[in-house]
Amino acid sequence: QKEVEQDPGPLSVPEGAIVSLNCTYSNSAFQYFMWYRQYSRKGPELLMYTYSSGNKEDGRFTAQVDKSSKYISLFIRDSQPSDSATYLCAINTGANSKLTFGKGITLSVRP
Amino acid sequence: ETGVTQSPTHLIKTRGQQVTLRCSSQSGHNTVSWYQQALGQGPQFIFQYYREEENGRGNFPPRFSGLQFPNYSSELNVNALELDDSALYLCASSPGGLAGVSGELFFGEGSRLTVL
Numbered sequence: 632q633k634e635v636e637q638d639p640g641p642l643s644v645p646e647g648a649i650v651s652l653n654c655t656y657s658n659s660a661f662q663y664f665m666w667y668r669q670y671s672r673k674g675p676e677l678l679m680y681t682y683s684s685g686n687k688e689d690g691r692f693t694a695q696v697d698k699s700s701k702y703i704s705l706f707i708r709d710s711q712p713s714d715s716a717t718y719l720c721a722i723n724t725g726a727n728s729k730l731t732f733g734k735g736i737t738l739s740v741r742p
Numbered sequence: 743e744t745g746v747t748q749s750p751t752h753l754i755k756t757r758g759q760q761v762t763l764r765c766s767s768q769s770g771h772n773t774v775s776w777y778q779q780a781l782g783q784g785p786q787f788i789f790q791y792y793r794e795e796e797n798g799r800g801n802f803p804p805r806f807s808g809l810q811f812p813n814y815s816s817e818l819n820v821n822a823l824e825l826d827d828s829a830l831y832l833c834a835s836s837p838g839g840l841a842g843v844s845g846e847l848f849f850g851e852g853s854r855l856t857v858l
Contacts, residue, residue, distance in 0.1 A: 672851070674746070674834075674849030674852050719784050719785075726798070727790055727798040729775070730787060732785050735782075735784050
């Protein structure tokens with residue numbers, strides 16, 4: 632079983648749609664949960680991070696963590712064409728900077 | 743404030759050769775980590791350097807080695823290149839301490855290595 636499993640893609644939605652991206656993880660030692668966004672031919676950039684169960688909101692983005700189910704989600708409201716990118720979930724135990732990434736899902740928002 | 747810069751951006755090598763990739767960390771960041779991203783996959787942790795010492799290593803063979811310099815810049819060296827080493831190599835820096843531990847990494851744009 633992989634440490635992090637991410638829902639497969641690609642995903643194509645119309646502009647304005649609500650997008651739900653999901654990952655599951657297997658090791659309860661993971662304490663920090665991140666979502667990175669990666670545009671084509673660029674390095675990943677941190678979108679959101681959290682270290683506790685519950686919701687964290689930042690503008691149109693909401694990160695949700697359920698530690699009891701080992702499930703993390705990213706919701707994008709009012710999606711825009713500029714949101715078209717690959718989204719990577721990442722988890723960390725806190726011991727060092729080793730991030731364990733999901734495979735990534737490519738999102739395309741159609742105008 | 744400059745971000746993380748990597749060089750070269752693209753390179754092509756032949757199986758069995760050796761390659762050195764370079765990274766300048768973001769100003770004020772003392773921790774550098776390297777990741778390998780194969781096409782269609784998420785990045786995989788290679789190793790991390792903190793204050794010139796290796797501090798954590800992923801599941802990569804010894805032919806992957808690195809250095810960190812007093813100015814916190816870093817090199818990734820790969821010997822005896824194999825076809826499967828073809829990937830995007832990402833360098834990430836963090837300020838260390840809690841910020842680094844929480845996973846707030848700042849990535850460069852990567853060096854794309856093709857092994858023929």
